[in-house]
Amino acid sequence: MAIRTVPYNESIHCSEKCLSKFLNGKLECDCGNDIRIYEWFWEKDEGETNFQLDPKNFIVTFHPVYSSGTSVVRGNKPFQQNMHYYWEMKMISKLYGTDVMIGIGTKEGFQNFTNYRFRFCSMLGLDNQTWGYSYHGKIQHDKLTRIYGEGFGLSSKVGVHLDMCTGKLEYYLNRKPLGVAFSGLKKKELYPMACATAAQSSMKLICAVSQEQTLQMLCLQCVHQNSYLYEKYSSIPGLCKIYRQKYFWMTPKISTSIPTKEQEEEELYFLALNNNSAKRKQEANYLVTPKSNKKSSTEFCSSREPNLSSNSNRASPLRMDLQHVPNDSLLRFLSQGTLDHSDDLDSP
Incomplete structure (x- = not known):
């Protein structure tokens, strides 16, 4: 059962002192990590070499040595119907390259990843089984891309609110809502996903909570x-x-x-x-x-x-x-x- 261990704190932004300190090209500060509730984690794949997870399965590092295409990671639990879900990812490395995306997808969409493994592309949203928000500030689904909000980069906190009661998804940037990005998601079996093409790009899961509608x-x-x-x-x-x-x-x-x-x-x-x-x-x-x-x-x-x-x-x-x-x-x-x-x- 998830337990809140740290009270909510509005001060989630990294300071200049945080940004000036890197360890192996990653931020080591805890700014924004004030919720500390984790109801799911990133899923390990023993045969996958295109990304690495830390021992707690919070931090994912895409292409730890060099990049030869697009890598994608999936959460270990599907979302249940008639629930509200919110999770946040903190960008702890500099972002560059073709794309870095945060989103969701079905099991079939994740299996289709093998088609893009050796291609540099915006993988989430290239088919009708995945939905994604790019660090360029665009969203994509079924090969349809449109401008959505601001782009994100080092130290940004990207939040995702998935309403499985109405089937709508909304993104947050540093806990500010950007508006509904996708709809029509009800009655689908969905998983959290993230993908990147850049070598040694890292992001950290800083909270993953759920709530019944009341x-x-x-x-x-x-x-x-x-x-x-x-x-x-x-x-x-x-x-x-x-x-x-x-x-x-x-x-x-x-x-x-x-x-x-x-x-x-x-x-x-x-x-x-x-x-x-x-x-x-x-x-x-x-x-x-x-x-x-x-x-x-x-x-x-x-x-x-x-x-x-x-x-x-x-x-x-x-x-x-x-x-x-x-x-x-x-x-x-x-x-x-x-x-x-x-x-x-x-x-x-």
Whole structure:
């Protein structure tokens, strides 16, 4: 059973002192290694000479002598359905060459590796059985490559959040989310994978955790998508610290840019829609949407879809079956473990 041995620490970046010290071309510092939960390891292959593992199977060194193509390593356990998984890889050597990738793949995809063993290529994503994120900042699946986020290099921490409840995968760079990279992964038997073409390139597994989806997690996701709720949540002493340690990989999905007037009107509209007093009057009154189209709040609730247009990167504040739950009830559940709102003044 995995046990947290070190408290969560926001300071995960290597200092100049760390970067100035190399031992055999590798970083030896523990920066970012604050979680120390390992629910899986890299799998050993006695007949494989294109990569080496340390005694604990945390550190993988690709092409320890010289490179003659692409090498790939796989985790020792497949991911289970209806679970959330998060793992992080720290780049402890300088990255160069054709490609270095972090991703996932099926058993069949790993077996196809023999086709690329003596080729210098971006192996993860060359078929429909693997998915990968390149150190060049691109993602790839089924030979389709697209720009995704920043590239990564020495001392970078690349995180992967795989949601096997919805079949979506999202990457993190130094614990900052980069957005959903892949979808449609549900009901597949997937393994963590990594590949590289450069000689003596090394990376270290610094955490590998899993979590069942709970109502508590869904409430926290809603809070993280709504600036008003997140502000209230952050003001509760000790609450952020508790959930940051339990769900450290769930960072707020709130834009840090200054909202436009239209976005402010949209947010006020959604907040009013989820207020109990507004619900009690919804049959007699009409709310005006930010686009000045009159529509009853009941009709809007049944037809509203998340706003993911190019003009706004905000998702709807409340999602799934929790969209009709009052804001105060979500915060109460996170702090007290109950959605009961019988004591609210505005409750019917």
